[in-house]
Amino acid sequence: MAIHDEDSNKLTIKLVYYGPAMSGKTTNIMRLHDLLNTDLKGEIMMMETTNDRTLFFDLLPLGFTTSSGLLVKFKVYTVPGQVVHDSTRKAVLSRADGVVFVADSQLSQSINNGQSFENLEANANRVGLDFDSLPLVIQYNKRDLTDIISETEVQQRWQQAPWPVTFSNAINGSGVVETLQALLSQVYNQLNTEFKFLDQHNLTQTEFINQLITGDISHQT
Amino acid sequence: MSIEQALSFDHEFTLQELLTGVNSSKLLQALLTNLDSPVRILDTHDKCLFDIELDQFEEKHPLKKTPLYGELEPIGYIEAYAPLPSLQSAAQLIQLILYSNSRYLMASDLHIKTQRDDYEELQRRNAALETSKVKYKKLAESLDLRVKQQVKVIETAQLKLYENEKLASIGRLAAGIAHEINNPIGFIRSNLTSTESYLNALTKLDAALKTGATNSYILKLWEEEELNYMLEDLEDILKESIDGIDRVAAIVKDLKSFSRVNDADEEDADINEIIRQTVHICAPQVQNKLEVILDLADIPLIFCHPAELGQVFLSLLLNAADAIAEKGKVKITTGINESNICIEMRDTGCGISESDLSHIFDPFFTTKDVGQGIGLGLTVCLNIIKAHKGSLNIISKLDKGTLVTICLPIQHKKY
Numbered sequence: 261m262a263i264h265d266e267d268s269n270k271l272t273i274k275l276v277y278y279g280p281a282m283s284g285k286t287t288n289i290m291r292l293h294d295l296l297n298t299d300l301k302g303e304i305m306m307m308e309t310t311n312d313r314t315l316f317f318d319l320l321p322l323g324f325t326t327s328s329g330l331l332v333k334f335k336v337y338t339v340p341g342q343v344v345h346d347s348t349r350k351a352v353l354s355r356a357d358g359v360v361f362v363a364d365s366q367l368s369q370s371i372n373n374g375q376s377f378e379n380l381e382a383n384a385n386r387v388g389l390d391f392d393s394l395p396l397v398i399q400y401n402k403r404d405l406t407d408i409i410s411e412t413e414v415q416q417r418w419q420q421a422p423w424p425v426t427f428s429n430a431i432n433g434s435g436v437v438e439t440l441q442a443l444l445s446q447v448y449n450q451l452n453t454e455f456k457f458l459d460q461h462n463l464t465q466t467e468f469i470n471q472l473i474t475g476d477i478s479h480q481t
Numbered sequence: 482m483s484i485e486q487a488l489s490f491d492h493e494f495t496l497q498e499l500l501t502g503v504n505s506s507k508l509l510q511a512l513l514t515n516l517d518s519p520v521r522i523l524d525t526h527d528k529c530l531f532d533i534e535l536d537q538f539e540e541k542h543p544l545k546k547t548p549l550y551g552e553l554e555p556i557g558y559i560e561a562y563a564p565l566p567s568l569q570s571a572a573q574l575i576q577l578i579l580y581s582n583s584r585y586l587m588a589s590d591l592h593i594k595t596q597r598d599d600y601e602e603l604q605r606r607n608a609a610l611e612t613s614k615v616k617y618k619k620l621a622e623s624l625d626l627r628v629k630q631q632v633k634v635i636e637t638a639q640l641k642l643y644e645n646e647k648l649a650s651i652g653r654l655a656a657g658i659a660h661e662i663n664n665p666i667g668f669i670r671s672n673l674t675s676t677e678s679y680l681n682a683l684t685k686l687d688a689a690l691k692t693g694a695t696n697s698y699i700l701k702l703w704e705e706e707e708l709n710y711m712l713e714d715l716e717d718i719l720k721e722s723i724d725g726i727d728r729v730a731a732i733v734k735d736l737k738s739f740s741r742v743n744d745a746d747e748e749d750a751d752i753n754e755i756i757r758q759t760v761h762i763c764a765p766q767v768q769n770k771l772e773v774i775l776d777l778a779d780i781p782l783i784f785c786h787p788a789e790l791g792q793v794f795l796s797l798l799l800n801a802a803d804a805i806a807e808k809g810k811v812k813i814t815t816g817i818n819e820s821n822i823c824i825e826m827r828d829t830g831c832g833i834s835e836s837d838l839s840h841i842f843d844p845f846f847t848t849k850d851v852g853q854g855i856g857l858g859l860t861v862c863l864n865i866i867k868a869h870k871g872s873l874n875i876i877s878k879l880d881k882g883t884l885v886t887i888c889l890p891i892q893h894k895k896y
């Protein structure tokens with residue numbers, strides 16, 4: 261649930277990268293840090309173990325200010341994928357406004373992907389998120405590797421599902437921004453009703469997305 | 482801010498929060514030394530959070546104010562009489578402290594939250610376990626009850642079979658006994674028929690005598706009716722009939738002890754006598770293949786249940802007979818050993834295999850064909866002997882034979 265702090269005219273939106281261990285969640289937000297051109301971009305706060313496994317979470321703060329003066333702040337988190345850290349995953353997922361599910365494309369990982377997705381659904385319910393209306397994107401990462409599930413098969417598998425599916429290589433960054441974009445358009449629609457982006461802040465969906473991704477400020481003053 | 486938000490690890494930290502735990506006087510002293518000016522740290526509403534003054538202070542520079550950034554946006558200000566670049570580098574330094582403090586706060590809040598969740602989860606599981614424990618306990622209790630009921634049903638059924646078994650071996654005797662009784666009855670009857678015809682002849686003679694017939698006529702009649710032979714025959718007939726009747730009487734006497742199978746009466750009885758009666762009564766049944774040898778010592782009477790012990794010997798004898806295919810021997814020995822009467826019954830039958838030996842006392846264990854045996858014989862025997870505080874042991878060798886040993890304590894009427 262996004263929080264509007266009227267005192268400082270600030271809206272805080274929480275996005276979470278979820279998925280099985282080692283699927284590339286941390287790498288995704290490292291690429292976002294490199295590739296995004298938004299006004300306000302903080303440092304990534306990483307809480308990891310010595311061998312690069314996320315222990316608590318990673319956090320990338322992003323933001324921009326609308327022409328109306330509203331500070332739209334994004335807190336992009338990754339969860340620890342390792343099965344043992346389930347309580348932490350739950351805490352990080354709580355009050356999320358949108359989720360990217362980062363699946364590992366390798367054939368050997370399909371069971372882990374499935375279990376992690378079930379875990380996402382279960383935890384979403386536990387922390388009181390409405391899974392049916394939660395903005396969600398399915399990202400198949402590590403497309404650069406061999407022995408991976410084919411795009412056709414992925415499409416077939418998710419055919420019935422309402423969520424967009426993207427393909428990425430988080431190492432070189434391809435598909436990473438597109439994934440965020442697919443999430444942002446859903447998040448905008450979801451929050452527009454409550455926070456009146458268009459009516460009160462003159463903020464269209466395209467501007468919402470572009471401001472964060474390219475830093476394009478096409479304020480109509 | 483709601484309580485839930487306040488508790489969540491990822492809420493927006495205020496400057497005040499991020500400076501808790503920091504030794505502010507040391508920080509301010511360091512800033513003062515560096516900037517050579519009094520320093521004030523303000524929140525976003527320009528409210529002073531910390532400040533430090535100088536006793537003697539000369540304004541060398543105008544008062545300047547620069548923001549302290551949180552993740553993205555200013556969360557407060559630092560104010561001092563110092564050149565802007567110096568003030569900004571002081572702000573950088575403070576931001577480093579804020580950053581590492583926010584990192585620490587988030588990690589520790591998250592840790593506390595997950596610990597609390599884990600604990601609640603544990604408690605929830607514990608409660609669930611408790612409920613299922615109660616459920617299983619109830620289930621176990623009801624199962625226990627049902628098992629007990631079922632056991633009772635089985636026990637009553639077994640008791641019935643057990644009682645039937647007592648009667649069954651006697652049933653097996655019935656055929657032999659019937660034959661044994663029918664035989665004398667048969668010849669006594671045919672003897673009586675012969676006597677009837679002899680009576681006719683006598684009536685004729687009587688008539689002749691009454692009419693004053695001549696001696697020669699009477700002699701002729703005597704010859705005609707073969708009355709000489711009749712006199713001899715009558716003597717035989719009477720002797721044979723009396724023998725027959727004695728035999729029936731003897732059988733009936735032996736049977737009497739078995740007619741009281743279900744009698745609870747106990748009395749001082751002679752084991753040897755019980756054995757003799759039993760052997761006697763089943764003799765017609767087994768005599769064509771069994772040669773029964775009795776070696777009975779002089780033993781005292783014991784207080785016992787004669788009908789039941791008769792039942793035991795009968796059962797054992799029938800087992801021995803069943804174990805013998807063509808012809809064989811059974812030797813029954815009695816004797817005294819310390820304060821016990823010992824009865825041994827040794828047969829030359831087929832014997833019992835080692836694997837069967839451990840089961841022969843089990844109810845319903847039988848190696849016999851359906852209808853031949855139900856496998857309660859030895860169970861009943863053992864129960865009867867135990868009721869007499871005695872022991873019953875069986876040793877056996879395949880193809881050699883079987884030895885049954887019974888020991889009964891010598892006891893007399895207790896009251």
Ligand SMILES: Nc1nc2c(ncn2[C@@H]2O[C@H](COP(=O)(O)OP(=O)(O)OP(=O)(O)O)[C@@H](O)[C@H]2O)c(=O)[nH]1
Nearest residue numbers: 281282283284285286287314340341402429430431
């Ligand atoms: N080949 C290839 N490797 C990748 C890709 N994305 C991530 N990796 C590698 O996969 C490993 C794990 O990546 P991370 O981003 O740390 O994975 P994570 O999902 O954050 O893992 P946890 O924190 O343990 O849940 C690293 O060695 C990455 O370099 C990709 O698209 N292609």
Ligand SMILES: Nc1ncnc2c1ncn2[C@@H]1O[C@H](COP(=O)(O)OP(=O)(O)OP(=O)(O)O)[C@@H](O)[C@H]1O
Nearest residue numbers: 800804832841847848849854855856857858859883
């Ligand atoms: N004297 C014996 N010689 C060989 N086998 C014996 C002898 N006595 C008992 N057995 C074995 O032990 C089994 C059990 O004997 P038990 O008298 O209990 O039952 P049963 O004779 O089979 O049936 P029933 O209930 O009619 O007596 C027999 O089936 C037989 O295999």
Ligand SMILES: [Mg+2]
Nearest residue numbers: 285286313314
């Ligand atoms: Mg990670």
Ligand SMILES: [Mg+2]
Nearest residue numbers: 800854858859
């Ligand atoms: Mg028997």
